[in-house]
Amino acid sequence: MPSRISDAFRAHPVDLHPNHPDFTSLQELPDSYKWTHQFEDFPSTPVFDSSRVSEPVPVIDLNDPNALQLIGHACRSWGVFQVINHGIPTSILQQTESTGKTLFSLPLEQKLKASRSPDAVSGYGLARISPFFSKLMWYEGFTVFGSPLGHFRQIWPRDYTKHCDVIEEYEKEMKKLAAKLVWLMLGSLGIAKEDVDWAGPNGDFADASSASQLNYYPACPDPDKAMGLAAHTDSTILTILYQNSISGLQVMKEGVGWVTVPPIPGGLVVNVGDLLHILSNGLYPSVLHRAMVNRTKNRISIACLYGPPANVQISPLPKLVSPSQPPLYRAITWSEYLGTKAKYFNKALSIISSPQKGLADVNDHNNSVKVG
Numbered sequence: 077m078p079s080r081i082s083d084a085f086r087a088h089p090v091d092l093h094p095n096h097p098d099f100t101s102l103q104e105l106p107d108s109y110k111w112t113h114q115f116e117d118f119p120s121t122p123v124f125d126s127s128r129v130s131e132p133v134p135v136i137d138l139n140d141p142n143a144l145q146l147i148g149h150a151c152r153s154w155g156v157f158q159v160i161n162h163g164i165p166t167s168i169l170q171q172t173e174s175t176g177k178t179l180f181s182l183p184l185e186q187k188l189k190a191s192r193s194p195d196a197v198s199g200y201g202l203a204r205i206s207p208f209f210s211k212l213m214w215y216e217g218f219t220v221f222g223s224p225l226g227h228f229r230q231i232w233p234r235d236y237t238k239h240c241d242v243i244e245e246y247e248k249e250m251k252k253l254a255a256k257l258v259w260l261m262l263g264s265l266g267i268a269k270e271d272v273d274w275a276g277p278n279g280d281f282a283d284a285s286s287a288s289q290l291n292y293y294p295a296c297p298d299p300d301k302a303m304g305l306a307a308h309t310d311s312t313i314l315t316i317l318y319q320n321s322i323s324g325l326q327v328m329k330e331g332v333g334w335v336t337v338p339p340i341p342g343g344l345v346v347n348v349g350d351l352l353h354i355l356s357n358g359l360y361p362s363v364l365h366r367a368m369v370n371r372t373k374n375r376i377s378i379a380c381l382y383g384p385p386a387n388v389q390i391s392p393l394p395k396l397v398s399p400s401q402p403p404l405y406r407a408i409t410w411s412e413y414l415g416t417k418a419k420y421f422n423k424a425l426s427i428i429s430s431p432q433k434g435l436a437d438v439n440d441h442n443n444s445v446k447v448g
């Protein structure tokens with residue numbers, strides 16, 4: 077059983093590099109990138125009820141005195157919301173975006189110097205979820221877990237320190253915001269600091285782990301047939317996503333279908349991840365989401381993937397369990413969950429459902445089905 081985050085990935089290597097494309101050289105969408113409804117793994121065949129017009133994804137002002145209730149409602153009914161007045165200086169978000177842009181604009185051979193090795197977490201490469209789909213995604217990404225120094229030195233032999241500083245500052249701010257959001261999300265369920273022993277003596281989640289995921293979706297010659305990042309839920313407690321001004325993120329709203337989350341100036345998207353789904357005993361569903369691409373514009377997004385210390389057992393919080401609400405999931409560490417996700421992808425939550433009925437479901441794997 078993996079005891080560290082990196083061990084979870086080492087146990088499930090994903091070989092991503094041999095055919096890494098240079099998107100700038102492709103004038104037409106190759107067949108291997110064409111996602112169509114004819115393919116059974118096309119992940120966007122929602123049960124779409126066109127008679128129901130969706131409300132927009134909630135936008136919550138963190139200075140609003142009702143923020144706690146609004147967050148609770150958003151988590152329960154959407155599993156996602158946007159926040160404004162979150163306290164992260166715009167300059168930090170802009171500088172991080174600029175580092176991302178600089179990185180992805182480099183020639184392919186330069187980026188490949190920082191390739192993520194098959195059994196590692198950090199580095200440049202395709203989407204980690206790629207092996208679960210027969211079609212390729214119009215996407216490139218760079219994951220930072222721990223220090224980016226080694227990779228950044230390869231990419232920018234001269235000015236790597238500048239970019240390392242940007243990422244470090246971004247991560248520091250994001251971790252602060254993430255801890256605040258976790259308490260708001262749990263607080264809206266009546267959970268107090270003393271109910272979460274791994275939050276640390278000050279309740280500041282000092283031992284929490286996080287990774288930064290830079291996502292890049294180059295302009296695409298045939299965006300209606302392409303997929304940026306296929307439908308998935310995040311294996312986190314929560315994810316904070318910054319998107320540049322180009323729209324692309326969509327979330328699945330039950331009974332409605334895919335709903336676009338439009339970028340709002342200064343706003344950040346907050347996703348409920350699988351581990352919060354578990355902690356909340358299913359009250360807050362992890363949100364199924366995907367990213368679409370654009371014909372003329374390059375899109376960048378930056379995700380802060382926030383989780384607990386790697387070895388803490390995560391299970392439905394005792395306050396949310398009762399004889400009428402038995403625990404839906406067994407206890408699991410983040411490392412172990414990442415290993416389960418790497419193996420079973422969107423079936424991971426049902427695999428750890430309690431009592432262990434999930435194993436029987438493994439064979440009817442269907443990527444379009446929301447788990448949990």
Ligand SMILES: O=C(O)CCC(=O)C(=O)O
Nearest residue numbers: 289291324325367377379
């Ligand atoms: O680019 C986006 O909008 C989504 C990114 C995402 O889902 C992720 O990084 O997990």
Ligand SMILES: [Fe+2]
Nearest residue numbers: 308309310365
């Ligand atoms: Fe995601």
